Amino acid sequence: MTRWLLNVARPVLAPLSISILMRTVALVCGVALLVVAAGGIATALDGGAIAPVLWTLVAIALVKAFARYLEQYAGHYVAFKALALLRVMMFARLEPQAPAAVEGRRTGDLLSRATRDVDRVEVFFAHTIGPALTAVLVPAGVGAWLALAVSPAAAGVAAAGWLLMLCVASLGARASVAASAGLRERRGALAQHVTDTIQGVSEVVAFSAEERRLAGLDAIGREAAALQATRARWASTRRGLTQTLVVATPMLALAAALPLGWETAVVAAAAVLGATPAVVAVEEFAAELDQAYAAAGRLREVMDAAPATPEPLVPAAAPRGELDVALTDVVFSYPAVDAGDGRDAPARPALDGVTMTIPAGTTTALVGVSGAGKSTIGALIARFHDPGEGSVTLGGVDARDLADADLRRLVSVVPQRPYLFAGSIRDNLLLARPEATDGELLAACADAALTDTLARMPQGLDTPVGEHGTQLSGGERQRVAIARALLRDAPVLVLDEITSQLDAATEAGLGEAMRTVRRGRAVAVIAHRLTSIVDADQIVVVDAGRIVERGTHRELLAADGAYARLWARQAAAEDAAGARR
Amino acid sequence: MLTYRPLVLGVLATVLAALLYLQAGRAIDDGDAGALALAAIGIAALVGASSWYSTRAASRDQVALEGSDRTRLVRHVIALGPVHRTRAQAGRLVSTSTDAVERSAQYRATFLGSVIGSLLAPLAVVAIIAAAIDLRIALLLLAAVPVVPLAIGGFRKIFRKVSTSYRASARRLAAEYLDSLQGLPTLRGLGAGRARGAALAVHAERVRADVMRLLAGNQLVLFVTDAVFSLAMIVLATGLAMAGAAAGTLTAGEAVAVVLLSTLMTEPVDRIGQFFYIGMGGIASGKEIARTLATPMPRAAADAPEPTDDDGSIVLEDVTFTYGRDASTPVLAGFSLEVRRGERVVLAGRSGAGKSTVLGLIQGHLAAQSGAVRVGGHEVRDVSPAWLHRRLGIVAQQTYLFTGSLAENLRLAAPEASEADLWEALRRARLEAEVRAWPRGLDTPVGERGMSLSGGQAQRVGIARALLADAPILLLDEPTSQTDLDAEAEILAAIAELCEDRTVLAVGHTEAVLSSSTRIVTVGGAA
Known part of the structure; x- marks a missing residue:
C-alpha cells in the first residue's frame, strides 16, 4: 500500500525532501536548545557571561520555529498536491464505471470514499513519511554524538529507551487494524440502521416499534463499542508504556552519566530529553496511519474496478444518419449487493426476455409501474450497462462493438432528475457541445421552450x-437538460420524463418542446404520466421486467388489458400526489 | 459535559514529572545516581499508569457519550414522526446521528479535558518551583504563564478569519468534486466526462493554490507561537537559573531543575495546533446536534393515558x-x-x-x-x-x-x-x-x-x-x-x-x- 501511494504521488514528491530536512533541523534545534541551556548553568557557575548564552538560545529558538514552519508548509504542499492527483485519477477511473457505480444503493458509500477517504490519506503524506524517517535519523545522530563525545553509558541507556519506544509503537498493531476494519463496518451498519429508521418512520410509529428500533440501534452500538474497546486497550497500553519510557529515559541517562561529573551528565540528559519527541512521534502517527492505509485500500478498490461497459478491442464503424434501435431477447440483472453477512443477496432479473424495436424517426413510450424495468431499458439503450443475455443494437450494430466516444455521439440522454452543475445556464449547455455559438445555444433553448424563461432572467x-440547479424550477431544469440534449444532436434520444407535478402552462410548454425534440430521432420516452404520451407512435407496457403489451394509445385502451388498468390507476395516483404536496 | 479524568490525570502527570526533575537537581548536588535511577523508574511507572488509565477512561467516556447522544437523536427523530423530508435533509439527519455524534463525543471525552489540563499544568509547575526552589523565580515565571492562554485567545481571533476562509476554500474544492461525481451519469450521457475531468483538474489546482496561500498564513501563526513560547519559557527560565547560579542563590542542581521544569511549561503550545483542527470540528458537531434536538415536536407526549374503553369508531x-x-x-x-x-x-x-x-x-x-x-x-x-x-x-x-x-x-x-x-x-x-x-x-x-x-x-x-x-x-x-x-x-x-x-x-x-x-x-x- 505504501508503494502504491508513493507511486501515485511520485510526480509531486520532491518537496517532501525539504520537509524532511527541515524537520530534522527543527528536531536538532530542539536538542541544541536544551543542551545549550543546560551547559549555560555550568558557564554561569564558573562566572562566565550570561548574555551570549541567552542570545544563542534566542537564535536557536528562531531557527527551530522557522524550520518547523518550512517543514509543515512543504509537507502540506506535497499532501494537497497528492490529494488533488488522487481525486483527478479517481474521477478518470470512475468515469467509465458510471453511471452504474454512482447510482442507486452504492452512491453514499462511493461518495464517502471519493471525499472522506481521500482526505484521510493526507495523514500519510503530511504526517507520516517525515516523522518515520526522522524517528530513526535524529536519535541515531544524537546517540552517536553522545557515545563518542559525551557519555557512552548515557548513550547506551538512551538507545535502549528509544528502541523500546519503537517496539511499543508496534504493539497490538494487527489486532488494532482488525478492530479498525470491524469498527468501520459496524459504523456503516449504524448509519444504515438510522437511515432505515428515518425512512421507515411511518412503520416505526404505526407498529409502536420505537423502543425496539432503539434497542436494535443500541445493540449495533454495543458491538461497535466492543471493537472500540479493543482498539483503546492497545492504544492505552502503548500510551502508558511510551509515557513511562519518555519520563524514565532522560533521567536514567543522567544517572548513568553522573559519575563523569554533573556538567557532562546534564548535557547528556538534555540531549536525550530533546531527541525523545522524534521517537514518540511514531506512536502518535501509528494510530492515524491505520486509518490512512484502510482509506487508501478502499480508494484502490474503486480505482481498480472494471468499467461497467468495456471498450471493444476492435471498434465497429459507427452507423450514420437516422437509425433504428433494437433490443433482442434481453435479460439483465443488476449486480448483486452484499447482504451484510458476507453473502450476496439474491438478485431478481430487472429485465427478462425483452424484445422491442424503435424505428428511426419514431417515438416509443415505455410505461409501467415504478420498478417495472422501463428505466433499465433506457439505461441499456444508452449502454450504461450491457445485457446479460441478448443484444442491444443501434442501426444494426451491437452497442458492445462501438467505441465509447462514438456511442456517446449516437445516444443522448435526458435523465429524470437532470443534473445541473453549479455555474451558469451557458456553462451547462456548453457541456454538451463546447464549441457551440451563442446563436446555436439560443436556438436550442427556443426548441426547448426556454426562450420566455430566459427573457425573464436579467442575466x-x-x-x-x-x-445542483436549485435556483431553477423542476420544469426549467428539465428544459435546460432538453436544450443540452438538442445541442448534442444525437440520432437516438432517451428521455426520462419528469415525475413531479408541473403547472399547466409549464406542462404545455414542455409537451411542445418534447414534440420538437422527437422530430427525426429514434426516441425512447420513459413515461411516468400517461397523459403526456398518448400521441406516441408506439407504447410498450413493461411489467415485472417483461413486455406485456404494445400498440398505440387507442389500440391499447380498446384492448382493455394492462395499459387500460394503468390508465385507470393514474387518476388515483395523481390524486394522492396532489394531497401530499 | 466535560469529562474530568483527562484533566486531573494530565495535571497529575505533569506534577509527577516535576517532582522527578527536582530529584534530578538533588542528585546533581549530592551525586547520588542510585537514588535518581530509583526515582526515575518509580515516577515513570506512575506517569505511565496514569496516562494508561486516562486514555482508557477517555475512550470509555467517548463510547458512552456517543451512545447516549445517538439514542437521544434517533428518539427525537422518531417522535417527530412521518414528516416529509428531501433526500438531502434525510441524509443530513443520518450524518448528524452518526458522524457528528462521533466527533462531538471524541471532542468532549478525549480532547477538551486534556487541553484544559495542559493549560493548568504550568500553574502546578510554578507552585512546585515556589515551594522547592525559589519564590522569586516562580513569581517571574508565573507572570509569563497567562501569556499562553492570552496568546491563544488573541491568535484565535486572527486565526478564525484565516481558518474560516481556509475551510471555505477546502470546502469549495470538495463541493466541486462532489458536484462532478454526482453528475457523472449526466456527464456520461452527454459524452462530456473526459472534458469535465480536465476542467475539474484545472479548477482543483486553482483552489489548491488558494488553500496553500491560506495555509502559509495559518502556519505563520504556529511559527510565532512556537518561537514565542520557546523563548518566553525556556530562555526566561534559563536566564533566571543562570543568574541565580552566578549569584549563589541557587545550587547547580536547583538551577538545572529550573531549566528542566521549564520544558514542562511549554506543553500548552503543542496543543494549539490541534485545538483548531480537532477542537473546532468537535464544537461545530455539538452545535449541529443541539440544533437538531431543538426541532419542536408536534406529536402528543408518549406518556398520555391509555383509555380502557373503545367503541371501535x-x-x-x-x-x-x-x-x-x-x-x-x-x-x-x-x-x-x-x-x-x-x-x-x-x-x-x-x-x-x-x-x-x-x-x-x-x-x-x-x-x-x-x-x-x-x-x-x-x-x-x-x-x-x-x-x-x-x-x-x-x-x-x-x-x-x-x-x-x-x-x-x-x-x-x-x-x-x-x-x-x-x-x-x-x-x-x-x-x-x-x-x-x-x-x-x-x-x-x-x-x-x-x-x-x-x-x-x-x-x-x-x-x-x-x-x-x-x-x-x-x-x-x-x-x-x-x-x-x-x-x-x-x-x-x-x-x-x-x-x-x-x-x-x-x-x-x-x-x-x-x-x-x-x-x-x-x-x-x-x-
Missing part, C-alpha cells in the same frame, strides 16, 4: 443555476 | 385543516365523517381534496386547527400514541422494508409471533409460495442491502404485517397504486381477506373493498 444565459 | 367532527400558515385555502373545512364499528367506508374525491389528509389526522401525524378527531371514542391528541396505533392497521401506497431478514420485517408488527404465525400471515397475504421458493425462506435478507422485492411483493409483506398486527380498524391508502399489474389480483384478494371482520376506511379505487363496502364518502365536493 439571460449567464444566469447562475445554483448548487 | 372513527369520528371527525367539523374539522378544519391547513398545511403551513396559509389559512385562506384550507385542505379540509368543516369536514365531518363517522365510521362505526364494522363499517366499510371509501373516501372519494378529486386530486388534492384531502383524502390522505384525513388518514394523517386519524393517525395523529397531523393536528387539525379546529374540530375533533376521535378514534374509539377518544380524542386522538389526548391518548397515548401506542394505544392509538394498536387500534389502527394501515396498508399504504408503499411498504418500507428495513435492512434485515423477511422474518425481522414481519415481526416489526408482532415481536412475539412464532414462525408458524409468520407463515400463516404470508399464506393469507398470498406471498407464501414465493417465499417458500427462496433458498433462505424467512431468513432472506430484504431492504436496502437485501433482495430487491417487486412493488407487489413488498405490498404483500405490508399486508402480512397488518395481519400480524391484527388491529380492529384498517386504513387503506391506495394500496395498489404502485404495484405490478400481474400481482394486482392477488393483492386485492389478500386485502379482501385482511378486511374481514374489521372496520375499514379506504382511499383509492380498491375494488375488493368497494364491492362489499357500505358507504362512499366524498371529500371536498364532487368526485
